[in-house]
Amino acid sequence: MSTTSSVTGTGGPAPVPSLRVVTRRIADPGDLLGLVPANLPATAIFSWLRRGDGIVGWGQAARVDTIGADRFAETSRWWTALVAEGSVDDDVRRPGSGLVAFGSMAYSSSSPAGGTLVVPSVVVGRRGDEAWVTTCTPAGQPTPSVHLEARPAPASPQGVSFGDGSQTPTQWMGAVATAVSRINAGELDKCVLARDLTARGLAPLDTRRLLQRLSTSYPNTWAFSVDGLVGATPEMLVRLERGLITSRVLAGTIRRTGDDERDLSLAAHLARSSKDLVEHEFAVRSVADRLAPHCDSINVPESPFVLHLPNVMHLATDVAGVLSSRSTSLALAEALHPSAAVCGTPRDAAEALITELEHMDRGRYAGPVGWLSAGGDGEWGIALRSGAISPEDPREIRLFAGCGIVAGSDPAAELAESDAKLVPMRDALSS
Template sequence: MPTSQSGRLVARTIALPPATADDLLALLPQAADHRDLCSWVRRSEGLVGWGRVADFDATGTDRFSAATAWWRTLTAGAVVRDDVRLPGTGPIAFGAMAYAAASPTRSTLVVPAVVVGRRGDVAWLTTVTQGTLPAPGTLQQPAPEPASPGEIAFADGARTAAEWELAVGEALDRIAGGAVDKVVLARSLIARAARDIDPRWLLRRLAARYESTWVFAVAGMVGATPEMLVRLDRGLATSRVLAGTIRRTGDDAHDLALAGSLARSSKDLEEHEYAVRSVADALGRHCSSMSVPESPFVLHLPNVMHLATDVAGAVDDGATSLELAASLHPSAAVCGTPTAAADRVIAELEGMDRGRYAGPVGWMDVTGDGEWGIALRSGELDPADGRQITLYAGCGIVAGSDPADEVAESDAKFIPMRDALTDR
């Protein structure tokens, strides 16, 4: 579990004129190592960071607890001068956690040297060092525009579409036999560019096209997730559950009719109910009171529509946002039900390591407040080959699912990352 920590963490946060942080993503500099760029941005709010003062990684079943313990130790002795005092000010750890305990992919926390944030009409700049109090930072001019990666060639990942369709059929057989109620199967695509892929290129294009999502980058994991696994803000925990999907056609009248059919679909409502129940049960273990709406709403995204439910609770046991994320992971939305049985089916049928796809991704501050989404609509930049990225998409399989329809749904979920890569 290596870490770059070598001294006491020292941080200084100052207020900025809000206009200087109108476009957070434009502030990200060009970096020699794309893993040193961090982002958690939705519309004009969020956090971006660069540089690396400290980091931590872990594998295995204790990856969440080990990461939490490291952050608590690191920040317990930290010297923090914070003129703003909002969630997200002071030192920040951005994180991307592996989906599976058995995965060789490392779960990572990164503490950037510079963080710029915005919340409402308040903007700030945090500078972090080890050992001495930094002078008040200054915000540099926006970095040069990122270059296009050029022509993109796509290739099958672990399974071809036809092979994955067969895997969906096998999952349906398991459901029919009573082994599981629901299982989420994912597939991958390999994208290779003519030139190195600058994560800033992806982030800006994702933000422009999917403004209702959280556009993230942590240690080479890049994407735009519509699903907030958990947000902890001064004792209030909230979680957005997405399960049940239909592809948009581009015709507003037709899409409105499709949204109505999604809201009445017994198959999709059943899938959604599984996901909501798993989140409410897990979050409830940390909360004194809970709010769980009886019916979902339809969330409209540019390429798909989802059934969505926002769950909330008052945390009363002192859990950090990362600990809440650990309790919620894996939810039925990315795994299935029952969890252990669904996880076994995933391991048997997917034929790949998900890495940090479908794992928690987000940030946490020194108080434990933070936001953790699920790394969906995303890709993992190859650390050894700057021109290659692996894209992921998954679908929830329940009784009544049609394998061909699930292939089409997974194709729709690849669109955000595919389009962000291309020069159109």
């Protein structure tokens, strides 16, 4: 049984159910993704995993869908009401135990993709040497027993073909060239331009298979799945845990060659690149400025480090602060979105140029994705290195990648960077 609410932003909070939530410790269940039942639609599979730890869920005990400029606020009000109505019995009391919901938000307030927050019927989690299972049922119903077992390995995608999205590569490079000319004319400092690809298999895509490939191949990222949005993001927009706020900012990218010695040389070049350092500084400044009103103190390292991923290397900075307000992790995600890492700076000028040049709806790509606890803690990444499985045809998925454009950007180099960023999802779709 599930309860679904819909909010358009024109009325009050949607009705909420009264849930009975029970969390109990369990023995280490092994591969968390291997526990997810087969034959579930993409919208009923949830994941937030890094290096095998995190939470996965399936089913739907409660859900809210929002749309428009108030999507964050309406979702927050619904969540507050749901928490107040619920009854929670949690023996574990670790991040991710008790009442939690998985969520994703559209990049743009004008996108029909809107926002979604879902409480799964079952959540299984692990952090270090502790593991647990949570069940969520309507109040008054008995707590169900959950039989956790390793499932047969999901089938590989078959016959996947790729096609151009909203623009051809040549058209997209033209958009990049236009953005560079606007930047050089002084209209803005940075603009992030995204492109999309389409992919289609011969059979419905198995979200479990995509997640397993992503989490295995990219262990330093967060492998996520929320409402058909699947990916492996390297960028933590915001984590809130017991009053400590952290945010990982990525901006400035170079593709790996596979040759360790050559890659070390490229990493050193990236760390000294004036073009990439300027792009990175814009992104870090935007995050620090937006977190500051919510913090008693904030720490911003003087220089970035190079984050090595299997396909690319990024300039990265970890910003940390101490929470001074009653803000939840979702409210902090709203305050940070969109950062200069996915939009540009100044924000209004960058948004206008994105609308003019991209010729597509990003949907929930580059929007916040993650989870929220009853107490307001949680983790929200930026939905990068991702794809959206079509709700109308589960054989189809739309893939996304974006690049930060600054004065020194070269269209051909940016196209190559976007191709590198599409590699995780393209590889996950391979047989």
